[in-house]
Amino acid sequence: MNSIKPAPNQISELSDSSNRIINQEDLYKFWSTIPCCKKIYVPNSSIIGQEVRSSILKMLREGINDQITTDEAPKKRYALNVGEILNYVNESVTAPPDKDSFSKQNIYFHIKALKDAKLVREIGQIRKGRHSVTYYGRTARMFLITDTDPQEETPLKGECCAKDKPIVDLVKELNPERNIKEIEDIFTKYRNEHNQKSDMIVAWIEKHEKLLTTMNADIIKIYTFLEKLCTNEIPAAKEITTLFKIHP
DSSP, rough: OOOOOOOOOGGGSOOOOTOBBBBHHHHHHEEEEEEEEEEEEETTTTHHHHHHHHHHHHHHHOOOOEEOOTSSEEEEEEEHHHHHHHHHHHHHHHHOOTTSSOOOHHHHHHHHHHHTTSSSEEEEEEEEETTTEEEEEEEOOOOOOESSOSSSSOTTTTOOOOOHHHHHHHHHHOOOOOOHHHHHHHHHHHHHHHHHHHHHHHHHHHHHHHHHHHHHOOOOHHHHHHHHHHHTTOOOHHHHHHHHOOOO
């Protein structure tokens, strides 16, 4: 599954722009230049598993409101500087035991990790007096995180995913009469069918990207809703439900 391709005239905007001088209006336009959805390979769960990094990604998705004038409605901005991110993190995340609060150095450290994972990028710099302030933003509105390296060989059909092993063992205990290979095949079938449904949803999002952008739709809520609908259609899901003896 490929991520949404930016239009040719957006390529420079979507690339890392750490040395590019921008103006305030560029900060408001930024959100409309990034893909709605992007699949990203993250080999190490700690890259996004830490609470600080999750909070940074959350803030960059929710944005903040700028009150330009008292006569105008606030303008939503999804590009933030380190100071703004730091304030949010200190309000939403408990600091380490040996510190009263997080520092800018902490935030820079976590932003670098998110940049290396291609989840966050530098948008540009705004001149403020004799100094320049760097602004950061997400590389997509929604991420589909995978720990499967796309360059690695696809596992053989029928091979049970390692992440399913503990659940498979539990199901085996609940169903001692069932063969373990048979149970693994059901889980493999479910994972394959689920991936196909996921690809279908992302393709739908790509197809309707312009409409979703115009409406500033919450892509995560839409994806989650459609995923639940599609999951109910997966035949293997019913088989797994039966294995767990959920139904009377």
